[in-house]
Amino acid sequence: RKEVEQDPGPFNVPEGATVAFNCTYSNSASQSFFWYRQDCRKEPKLLMSVYSSGNEDGRFTAQLNRASQYISLLIRDSKLSDSATYLCVVGRPNDMRFGAGTRLTVKP
Amino acid sequence: GAGVSQSPSNKVTEKGKDVELRCDPISGHTALYWYRQSLGQGLEFLIYFQGNSAPDKSGLPSDRFSAERTGGSVSTLTIQRTQQEDSAVYLCASSLVAIGTEYGYTFGSGTRLTVV
Numbered sequence: 001r002k003e004v005e006q007d008p009g010p011f012n013v014p015e016g017a018t019v020a021f022n023c024t025y026s027n028s029a030s031q032s033f034f035w036y037r038q039d040c041r042k043e044p045k046l047l048m049s050v051y052s053s054g055n056e057d058g059r060f061t062a063q064l065n066r067a068s069q070y071i072s073l074l075i076r077d078s079k080l081s082d083s084a085t086y087l088c089v090v091g092r093p094n095d096m097r098f099g100a101g102t103r104l105t106v107k108p
Numbered sequence: 109g110a111g112v113s114q115s116p117s118n119k120v121t122e123k124g125k126d127v128e129l130r131c132d133p134i135s136g137h138t139a140l141y142w143y144r145q146s147l148g149q150g151l152e153f154l155i156y157f158q159g160n161s162a163p164d165k166s167g168l169p170s171d172r173f174s175a176e177r178t179g180g181s182v183s184t185l186t187i188q189r190t191q192q193e194d195s196a197v198y199l200c201a202s203s204l205v206a207i208g209t210e211y212g213y214t215f216g217s218g219t220r221l222t223v224v
Binding site for chain 1: 141143149150151153164199212213214215216217218
């Protein structure tokens, strides 16, 4: 089993839709959680950290469920510009692990 | 500069030649990571430097790969006797602390290596 697993997608949604991604992790000692966004042929860029209490940044909401060992990302009112691959990152000191990414395409 | 700088941005080399990739992290960032990403694939961890500690080399795929970080700043990744399967984008990232900052990593734009 991979340490960090994501549904690869692709998710194809219309503009304005709400879409959610999950990411499961196997190491219960993981301490830090992030969502990154990667556009085609570009480097990953930090989208948001994921805090234990859950956090929101505009249309994006991230949540952590330690008991079930997953994190989630919810995108509301999706825009064409949200089309990208979303990577979850889970780790602890000296050991960060990337998921393989979930591809999202938002269509007009 | 303000970001992580990598050079060259593109490198085409002949099979069997050595290549050296460079990463300039954000000033003051103590942690530096190298990853590689093959076309359409996820990120593969290669090596991690944190301050003056011994690097974590557990991700290096073979002894043809080595990396160093001089003066706690610039890092070079060297691939000896390159093979076609080494073709990938090599990404460098830095962060202020090893992990756990709310800012996460900042990635460079990568070096696209093609071995022909």
